[in-house]
Amino acid sequence: MLDIEVLFTSHLEETVAMILFGIGFSLLLLNRNLIKKIMGLNIMDTAVYLFLTAKGYIYGRMVPILTDGITDPNAYTNPIPDGLVLTGIVVSVSVSALLLSLTIRLYDRYHTLDLDKIIMEWRKEEDA
Amino acid sequence: MSRIRDNYKTSPAGRFEAWYKDGYDPMDDCMDIHKPAEVSEENDVADVIAGLDLGDTVYDRTTNKALRISGHIYKILSVVLCVVMIGALIWMVQYLPPFGQPDNPVNNEVSERYIGSGIQETGAVNFVTGMILDYRAFDTFGESCVLFIATICVQILLRYDEAEKDPANVRRRQKAATDRIYEPKNDIILQKVSVILVPLLFIFGIYIILNGHLSPGGGFSGGAVIGAGLILYLCSFGYAKTERFFTVRTFRIISLAALITYCLAKSYSFYTGANHLESHIPLGTPGAILSSGLILVLNICVGSVVACTMYAFYTLFRKGDF
Amino acid sequence: MKIFETFLLIGLIICALSVTFTKRMLTAIVIYMSYSLIMCVIWVILQSPDLAITEAAVGAGVTSILFFVTLKKIDGFGGDSDNEQD
Numbered sequence: 001m002l003d004i005e006v007l008f009t010s011h012l013e014e015t016v017a018m019i020l021f022g023i024g025f026s027l028l029l030l031n032r033n034l035i036k037k038i039m040g041l042n043i044m045d046t047a048v049y050l051f052l053t054a055k056g057y058i059y060g061r062m063v064p065i066l067t068d069g070i071t072d073p074n075a076y077t078n079p080i081p082d083g084l085v086l087t088g089i090v091v092s093v094s095v096s097a098l099l100l101s102l103t104i105r106l107y108d109r110y111h112t113l114d115l116d117k118i119i120m121e122w123r124k125e126e127d128a
Numbered sequence: 129m130s131r132i133r134d135n136y137k138t139s140p141a142g143r144f145e146a147w148y149k150d151g152y153d154p155m156d157d158c159m160d161i162h163k164p165a166e167v168s169e170e171n172d173v174a175d176v177i178a179g180l181d182l183g184d185t186v187y188d189r190t191t192n193k194a195l196r197i198s199g200h201i202y203k204i205l206s207v208v209l210c211v212v213m214i215g216a217l218i219w220m221v222q223y224l225p226p227f228g229q230p231d232n233p234v235n236n237e238v239s240e241r242y243i244g245s246g247i248q249e250t251g252a253v254n255f256v257t258g259m260i261l262d263y264r265a266f267d268t269f270g271e272s273c274v275l276f277i278a279t280i281c282v283q284i285l286l287r288y289d290e291a292e293k294d295p296a297n298v299r300r301r302q303k304a305a306t307d308r309i310y311e312p313k314n315d316i317i318l319q320k321v322s323v324i325l326v327p328l329l330f331i332f333g334i335y336i337i338l339n340g341h342l343s344p345g346g347g348f349s350g351g352a353v354i355g356a357g358l359i360l361y362l363c364s365f366g367y368a369k370t371e372r373f374f375t376v377r378t379f380r381i382i383s384l385a386a387l388i389t390y391c392l393a394k395s396y397s398f399y400t401g402a403n404h405l406e407s408h409i410p411l412g413t414p415g416a417i418l419s420s421g422l423i424l425v426l427n428i429c430v431g432s433v434v435a436c437t438m439y440a441f442y443t444l445f446r447k448g449d450f
Numbered sequence: 451m452k453i454f455e456t457f458l459l460i461g462l463i464i465c466a467l468s469v470t471f472t473k474r475m476l477t478a479i480v481i482y483m484s485y486s487l488i489m490c491v492i493w494v495i496l497q498s499p500d501l502a503i504t505e506a507a508v509g510a511g512v513t514s515i516l517f518f519v520t521l522k523k524i525d526g527f528g529g530d531s532d533n534e535q536d
Contacts, residue, residue, distance in 0.1 A: 003222050008497045010226045013496075014457045018221055022214030034474055035520070039482055042278065042513065043466055046489055053496050059228040062253040064243065065344065066414070073243040074254065078235050080242070081531045083260040083499050086270045089504050090348050090434065094278035094511050097441045100520045101285040104445075107524040108297050128141050254477035336503070344499035359515065376498050438512050445519040 013054035017121045020047035034106070038099045045092040055065045056081035250410035251420035252341035259347075261423045261430075265394050268347075272430055273389060275437045276383055279444075286444050301448070318364040329357030337431040341423045344417065347430030355438025356429070362443065376450035379436050388427040391421050455495050461488050476527055479517045488511040 020043060027040030051065045056078035064079040103113070110118045136142040223230045242259050252258030260268050337350030362370045400407040412419030443450055461462045465485040485511030493502040521527060 006222050012222050014221050018217040020466055026210045027470050053498055055234050057228050057496050058230050060296045061163045068252045073240040076243055077497050078239045079259055080239055080318045085501055089508055091274055093508050093513055094275055097282055097516055098278055100516055104523050105285055345503055349503040356511045
């Protein structure tokens with residue numbers, strides 16, 4: 001059912017990208033610390049970018065910049081996933097900054113970084 | 129060694145052994161017994177009830193049994209979900225087309241068109257820059273807007289609250305505000321190093337932005353490098369010297385001018401392209417800096433927005449204001 | 451080249467796992483910075499120099515600095531294990 005040799009010989013980058021996605025996801029879900037959750041989200045982001053860029057790579061071809069006047073499309077790797085990931089990296093910085101500022105405000109309000117305790121305090125105040 | 133013994137004494141096995149051997153009462157320090165407050169004529173009954181602190185045990189994980197059981201169920205379910213998800217993803221990978229072959233479905237006629245006619249239609253030597261600033265320029269416009277919106281949201285969240293009542297927070301804000309006074313005298317190593325590094329960073333960032341269509345780089349990378357240079361300048365020389373050339377007014381003017389220029393430039397292309405008109409912007413010779421039409425202007429716009437955003441994030445986190 | 455790339459990818463997984471298992475947050479952020487740098491080298495191997503410059507400036511630069519400043523504002527340099535005294 002699970003062909004290990006195929007996974008690690010011909011799909012190495014994609015397998016590693018999926019493992020990293022899983023590690024980031026478990027960090028996001030199972031840890032109670034807010035900062036570790038944000039780091040898990042960032043790791044998930046970079047894993048997806050690795051997967052996308054690995055789709056655009058072709059063996060034996062060059063960087064998509066015109067060199068020596070060759071305009072044959074069969075001499076360059078695929079430039080489209082590059083452009084998508086470039087936007088994605090900068091958007092992931094914005095998301096991280098927003099989440100970190102939310103964390104600072106939550107800490108100012110509840111003086112703890114533990115998500116369970118924050119929810120308990122919030123429920124206490126809501127019911128009061 | 130005493131710490132291990134203390135840990136054992138408070139663990140469940142240690143408590144069981146103490147109960148078994150010495151008859152110690154396990155409910156000994158688990159119950160809070162409050163002396164009831166005297167109900168005098170001044171105290172209201174509601175105040176007495178509020179002082180008894182009854183309601184908190186519902187929210188305490190150690191005393192509320194339903195909370196504890198649901199906590200365990202949540203942990204088990206989340207671990208199962210993680211394992212199932214990772215397993216499904218890894219199992220999917222083996223059915224993908226092989227890595228790096230030229231006949232993958234991902235390499236279709238779109239990339240052939242972008243590379244094949246890239247030089248005539250855009251004039252950019254770097255095909256990736258030509259793609260994101262000419263063929264797919266609206267995505268980059270949306271991304272610049274996302275950066276701008278993120279800056280505004282962070283500014284709203286981290287503003288100083290004038291009506292702050294909690295004394296710990298007021299003290300912390302005052303400490304952050306007075307942090308700036310001692311900054312220039314703080315670190316001599318940082319100042320000596322940044323005298324050399326900051327001009328180099330600015331020049332390198334400007335070089336990357338201007339050569340975006342000729343070599344790897346472009347607006348995002350150059351903007352991030354310039355932003356990092358500004359952060360280094362702020363860290364080593366303090367707020368007073370940085371405010372001499374970068375205030376909130378500068379940030380507003382640069383961001384708005386860049387975004388409006390981008391919008392006007394791409395509206396022009398949208399208009400001429402939709403009506404099958406000829407866009408009269410000269411493409412120049414590929415390989416020169418002043419080539420490829422509007423890509424140079426758009427690179428500068430994107431680079432300035434990114435640089436302002438990176439610097440704004442840092443100073444908003446540090447100071448709460450520009 | 452393939453062996454080098456394999457070592458870098460294994461290094462990525464080791465960095466991600468160490469971020470999971472450290473208790474001090476300062477260590478986790480420094481390991482995240484090195485994760486970002488290894489990712490930057492992988493972008494170069496996958497023939498995307500644009501992404502490499504952007505990831506180096508943004509991932510190992512600005513994001514990690516934002517994490518450090520957040521830690522400073524919440525006084526979180528101690529980590530989540532309480533101080534043990536003998």
